[in-house]
Each structure stands twice: as C-alpha cells, then as structure tokens.
Amino acid sequence: xKVCFNGIGQQVVTFMDAGSVKGQVCKVSDGGTVAACADxxxxxxxxxxxxxxxxxxxxKGYVTVPxxxxxxxxxxxxxxxxxxxxxxxxxxxxxCLVVEVDTTAGTVGMFI
Numbered sequence: 001x002k003v004c005f006n007g008i009g010q011q012v013v014t015f016m017d018a019g020s021v022k023g024q025v026c027k028v029s030d031g032g033t034v035a036a037c038a039d040x041x042x043x044x045x046x047x048x049x050x051x052x053x054x055x056x057x058x059x060k061g062y063v064t065v066p067x068x069x070x071x072x073x074x075x076x077x078x079x080x081x082x083x084x085x086x087x088x089x090x091x092x093x094x095x096c097l098v099v100e101v102d103t104t105a106g107t108v109g110m111f112i
Contacts, residue, residue, distance in 0.1 A: 017052060042094050
C-alpha cells in the first residue's frame with residue numbers, strides 16, 4: 001500500500017495573474033495578484049490553474065514540486081522559490097513539512 005497525501009488540508013484561492021505558471025510556485029506580487037517567483041523569493045503557494053488572466057493558487061495542503069540544490073530533509077524545512085518554478089532550501093523561507101523526497105526525479109512532497 002502506498003501512502004497518499006493528496007487533498008489533505010487543501011486550500012485554493014483565485015488571484016489575478018501576472019505571469020504565473022501551472023505547477024510552479026508563485027508569490028503575491030501586488031494586491032490580489034500573483035507572479036512567478038524569482039530565486040530566493042518566499043513563495044505564497046503553487047499554481048494549480050491559470051488562463052493568463054486568473055490563477056488558482058494552492059496556499060495550504062500537500063504539494064509536489066521540483067527542487068534544486070541540497071535535497072530537503074524530511075521534517076520541517078525552510079523553503080524559497082528557486083527562480084525556475086520549484087523550491088530550494090534556505091533559512092528564512094516558508095516553513096514546510098517535508099514528507100517525501102525523490103532525489104532521482106528532483107522533487108519534494110511537502111505540506112505548505
């Protein structure tokens with residue numbers, strides 16, 4: 001049996017879109033607006049849908065995203081946007097609960 005965390009505690013909110021990409025982390029760039037994260041930006045959530053004008057952003061719950069740099073360790077970890085749509089470990093970032101790390105695929109499963 002495989003453990004599945006999808007849907008647990010999920011919260012999705014709609015924002016105006018200023019350049020976000022589905023499946024990537026984003027930041028609040030202006031009032032009610034999200035945009036892609038630059039390297040080192042503290043992210044707000046993960047874009048689950050965008051049509052270029054509006055973006056649905058998952059702010060809470062379980063997500064899987066790519067990471068760069070040092071592999072996150074399971075447990076509580078500070079994460080920031082890495083500038084290419086994923087995350088990187090960095091002190092002072094968003095505190096996330098890492099529960100899965102796939103070093104082969106370069107992805108991290110975590111609760112945000």
